[in-house]
Amino acid sequence: MGRHPRKKTATIGDVSRLAGVSSMTVSRVIRSPDLVVAATRARVNEAIADLGYVPNRAAGGLSSRRTGFIALMLPTLTNANFSAVAHGLTESLRAADFQLLIAYTDYSLEEEERQLRNLLARRPEAIVLTGGVHRRAAARLLIASDVKVVEIADLPSRPIEHAVGFSNYQAGRTAARHLIDKGFQRIGAVAGSHEGDVIDHRGEERMRGFEDELRLAGLSTSHVLRHGLPPVSYDHGAASAALLLGRKPRVEAVFAVSDLSAVGFVMECQRQGVAVPDELSVMGFGDFEIGREINPPLTTVHVDFRALGQRTGQMLLELLASGEEEPARRFIDVGLSIIERASVRSRG
Amino acid sequence: MGRHPRKKTATIGDVSRLAGVSSMTVSRVIRSPDLVVAATRARVNEAIADLGYVPNRAAGGLSSRRTGFIALMLPTLTNANFSAVAHGLTESLRAADFQLLIAYTDYSLEEEERQLRNLLARRPEAIVLTGGVHRRAAARLLIASDVKVVEIADLPSRPIEHAVGFSNYQAGRTAARHLIDKGFQRIGAVAGSHEGDVIDHRGEERMRGFEDELRLAGLSTSHVLRHGLPPVSYDHGAASAALLLGRKPRVEAVFAVSDLSAVGFVMECQRQGVAVPDELSVMGFGDFEIGREINPPLTTVHVDFRALGQRTGQMLLELLASGEEEPARRFIDVGLSIIERASVRSRG
DNA sequence: CAATTCTTTGTTAACGTGCACATTCCTCTG
DNA sequence: CAGAGGAATGTGCACGTTAACAAAGAATTG
Numbered sequence: 001m002g003r004h005p006r007k008k009t010a011t012i013g014d015v016s017r018l019a020g021v022s023s024m025t026v027s028r029v030i031r032s033p034d035l036v037v038a039a040t041r042a043r044v045n046e047a048i049a050d051l052g053y054v055p056n057r058a059a060g061g062l063s064s065r066r067t068g069f070i071a072l073m074l075p076t077l078t079n080a081n082f083s084a085v086a087h088g089l090t091e092s093l094r095a096a097d098f099q100l101l102i103a104y105t106d107y108s109l110e111e112e113e114r115q116l117r118n119l120l121a122r123r124p125e126a127i128v129l130t131g132g133v134h135r136r137a138a139a140r141l142l143i144a145s146d147v148k149v150v151e152i153a154d155l156p157s158r159p160i161e162h163a164v165g166f167s168n169y170q171a172g173r174t175a176a177r178h179l180i181d182k183g184f185q186r187i188g189a190v191a192g193s194h195e196g197d198v199i200d201h202r203g204e205e206r207m208r209g210f211e212d213e214l215r216l217a218g219l220s221t222s223h224v225l226r227h228g229l230p231p232v233s234y235d236h237g238a239a240s241a242a243l244l245l246g247r248k249p250r251v252e253a254v255f256a257v258s259d260l261s262a263v264g265f266v267m268e269c270q271r272q273g274v275a276v277p278d279e280l281s282v283m284g285f286g287d288f289e290i291g292r293e294i295n296p297p298l299t300t301v302h303v304d305f306r307a308l309g310q311r312t313g314q315m316l317l318e319l320l321a322s323g324e325e326e327p328a329r330r331f332i333d334v335g336l337s338i339i340e341r342a343s344v345r346s347r348g
Numbered sequence: 349m350g351r352h353p354r355k356k357t358a359t360i361g362d363v364s365r366l367a368g369v370s371s372m373t374v375s376r377v378i379r380s381p382d383l384v385v386a387a388t389r390a391r392v393n394e395a396i397a398d399l400g401y402v403p404n405r406a407a408g409g410l411s412s413r414r415t416g417f418i419a420l421m422l423p424t425l426t427n428a429n430f431s432a433v434a435h436g437l438t439e440s441l442r443a444a445d446f447q448l449l450i451a452y453t454d455y456s457l458e459e460e461e462r463q464l465r466n467l468l469a470r471r472p473e474a475i476v477l478t479g480g481v482h483r484r485a486a487a488r489l490l491i492a493s494d495v496k497v498v499e500i501a502d503l504p505s506r507p508i509e510h511a512v513g514f515s516n517y518q519a520g521r522t523a524a525r526h527l528i529d530k531g532f533q534r535i536g537a538v539a540g541s542h543e544g545d546v547i548d549h550r551g552e553e554r555m556r557g558f559e560d561e562l563r564l565a566g567l568s569t570s571h572v573l574r575h576g577l578p579p580v581s582y583d584h585g586a587a588s589a590a591l592l593l594g595r596k597p598r599v600e601a602v603f604a605v606s607d608l609s610a611v612g613f614v615m616e617c618q619r620q621g622v623a624v625p626d627e628l629s630v631m632g633f634g635d636f637e638i639g640r641e642i643n644p645p646l647t648t649v650h651v652d653f654r655a656l657g658q659r660t661g662q663m664l665l666e667l668l669a670s671g672e673e674e675p676a677r678r679f680i681d682v683g684l685s686i687i688e689r690a691s692v693r694s695r696g
Numbered sequence: 697c698a699a700t701t702c703t704t705t706g707t708t709a710a711c712g713t714g715c716a717c718a719t720t721c722c723t724c725t726g
Numbered sequence: 727c728a729g730a731g732g733a734a735t736g737t738g739c740a741c742g743t744t745a746a747c748a749a750a751g752a753a754t755t756g
Contacts, residue, residue, distance in 0.1 A: 008494040009471075009492070009493055009494055010492065011741095011742060011743090012742065012743065012744095013742080013743095021705075021706090022705065022706050022707080023706095023742090023743080023744095024705075024706065024707080024743095024744075025704085025705060025706080027743070027744060028704095028705090028744095031744085035703090035704075035705095036704075036705085037703080037704065037705090040704085040705085051492065052488055052489055052491070052492025052493070053492075054465055054468045054469050054489065054492075054493065055469055055742085055743080056410075056469065056471055056741090056742055056743070057469040057470055057471075057743090058406040058407075058409050058410050058415065058470065058471060058741095058742080058743090059410055059711090059741070059742030059743040059744090060742075060743050060744065061406055061711090061743085062404075062406050062407055062410060062710090062711045062712065062713090062741095062742080062743070062744090063710075063711050063742080063743045063744040063745075064711085064743080064744055064745075065711075065744095067406065076435075077425070077431045077434055077435055078428065078431050078432060078435055080426065080428075083425045083426050083431055084426060086425055087424075087425055087426055090452070097466070099449065099451075099466060099470065100450070101447065101449070102448070102450055103447075104438070117402055118445070118447060120402045121402050121403055121404065121405040122405055122406065122447065123357075123404055123405075123406060140400055141400055141402065143400070144357070144358070144399065144400025144401075144402075145357055145400070145402065146356040146357055233637060234637055234638060234640070234641040235640075235641070238641065263638070263641065264641055267641050267642060267643055270643050271643060289581060289582055290582060290611070290638055292582070292583075293582040293583070293586065293611065293612055293615050294615060294642075295615055295618050295619060359711095359712055359713090360712065360713065360714095361712080361713095369735075369736090370735065370736050370737080371712090371713080371714095371736095372713095372714075372715095372735075372736060372737080373734085373735060373736080375713070375714060376714095376734095376735085379714080383733090383734075383735095384734075384735085385733085385734060385735090388734080388735085403712090403713080404711090404712055404713070405713095406711095406712080406713090407711070407712030407713040407714090407741090408712075408713050408714070409713085409741090410711095410712080410713070410714095410740090410741045410742065410743090411712080411713045411714040411715075411740075411741055412713075412714055412715075412741085413714095413741075
């Protein structure tokens with residue numbers, strides 16, 4: 001406890017003394033003003049303003065068992081789609097006075113458990129996970145705590161509790177199907193390496209779906225290129241293009257595991273004088289803003305990540321408001337769609 | 349307080365009972381293990397693992413007066429440079445077990461005070477602000493609380509306490525000077541509107557510096573175009589290009605308030621068959637990754653935002669470790685530089 | 697107008713932890 | 727072997743708030 005030289009920040013006690021009421025009345029003025037008669041309320045509010053009093057939520061949460069935290073675990077913040085999720089989540093939680101606690105793992109399993117422990121130490125009322133939990137110890141921690149768990153983005157086959165998202169595997173298959181339907185035979189793909197400590201599980205799922213669909217159509221997967229560490233970005237696509245354009249016979253169409261990589265790929269084609277889509281079709285994933293802007297604009301698989309975040313937020317509010325201990329499991333597939341732009345065109 | 353049907357999450361008391369020690373010993377095992385003899389420590393750790401115990405930081409913080417929170421207030425998360433700041437900050441704070449509390453205002457003054465109040469309610473040990481505080485009431489709240497304040501990104505002329513960043517005004521002047529030195533006379537710029545509720549103060553500073561430098565060189569500012577709501581992005585640049593390319597006589601060089609806008613500008617030039625840089629030079633601000641990748645690669649003003657976040661984090665650690673009530677004010681200018689690429693070339 | 701109900705405010709205790717101090721048990725020293 | 731010093735552990739309380747209950751006054755009812 002505190003044997004401190006001087007306390008500076010005002011407490012509810014300071015306010016109550018100044019206003020000449022009990023601390024409980026102050027608490028009520030803040031949390032349910034209609035329970036307090038107008039005159040008293042005014043006096044208290046004045047004292048609050050005078051002292052610049054801001055309630056201590058840690059203390060309040062300890063007492064009420066409601067911390068007002070929602071935890072969010074992401075692989076990284078430096079990805080427009082993930083920050084869109086965070087953005088959408090905040091939007092729907094803002095009105096309900098929840099505070100988002102963001103942690104990210106930089107795609108490392110090492111960090112996963114550490115970060116999870118840190119988050120749980122804040123006693124969030126719910127935790128939103130991207131791509132599940134991969135370590136046993138981490139999963140055990142989740143079970144021991146009584147937070148509500150929502151997995152988002154990649155829909156797991158066996159969800160821990162609730163889930164909102166889409167199937168990355170399906171996204172890969174859909175992309176392959178799109179290129180096959182356009183009449184292409186030599187279809188390639190570019191993705192990060194799937195060996196090493198840093199693995200993009202969601203991207204892997206897309207590639208798995210992509211290759212499966214190729215095989216089902218009796219096509220070769222030999223033009224699928226894996227290199228570089230995730231998370232992939234523009235330079236990954238540019239490097240991939242340099243590698244893939246040298247091969248003979250040249251591929252006719254390429255799927256990049258991310259729009260960023262696809263954009264880099266197209267730019268490298270421009271530099272090498274390879275016309276997109278006349279000589280080579282390119283498609284991406286994620287519908288990043290930049291894909292709409294380049295020449296030619298990028299055909300891509302679209303998932304509305306901001307809406308995903310918003311829907312997750314709304315679901316959380318319902319879940320938390322209901323107060324049920326064991327609410328029915330929710331499983332929402334937000335789906336995905338192909339956005340046809342000019343970077344892919346029919347063969348021949 | 350809690351009259352609750354059943355408590356589920358384990359407390360330090362549960363652990364101490366299971367291990368047959370006092371709760372204080374458990375606390376010590378967690379916070380300073382060397383004070384506890386190995387045998388006891390092992391017993392306690394076993395109990396912790398068995399119960400899946402995770403300390404409650406809210407309770408700990410209340411008692412120790414150290415919450416382990418650092419607050420960060422941003423205009424938006426959906427900007428690569430700001431998320432780079434958050435990323436850099438997290439990196440340096442991670443080892444010290446600080447948790448970043450992120451809030452963003454979406455460039456709205458309305459939200460600023462609300463968010464600040466929410467953050468202060470968590471009693472962060474320091475608060476990192478982007479672009480200062482604009483409302484009186486908000487400033488008063490900051491003063492009443494005893495958090496350490498660090499302003500980052502735009503260096504204020506009169507900092508509240510500490511500051512790490514660069515001068516956006518200087519960035520604008522430097523950009524203008526660069527174009528003037530290249531021999532251009534009809535120099536334009538594109539930025540968001542500076543009227544309305546949503547204002548990008550940092551961008552405004554850059555424009556102010558840009559126009560000042562033009563005027564000092566005796567050049568006209570009539571090609572400076574203002575339109576659209578901040579934050580500006582690709583489509584803003586594209587739209588600006590459409591507007592600016594129609595004017596006669598055409599500008600020779602353009603500075604966009606952000607790389608994203610500059611990229612959109614270049615893409616629109618491509619579509620209209622205007623060669624960059626042969627017919628028109630374009631430069632941006634922020635050195636976003638995409639600027640390096642397009643054709644031609646973008647000349648830009650570079651600021652290392654990730655390093656900015658890291659330096660801020662290191663400074664915070666020193667500030668908080670020292671324990672001084674009134675540490676010396678710190679004011680760090682991380683500077684900026686012009687990155688010359690191919691989108692600007694000398695006139696004539 | 698007495699009995700009842702509602703409105704408004706207050707009192708008490710507990711939320712889970714860590715600091716300050718106290719206690720116990722060893723180990724050393726001369 | 728008594729006394730001093732240190733290492734290991736324990737006790738009590740405070741951190742700032744709110745839930746539950748209590749109390750006092752005002753309004754309503756028959």
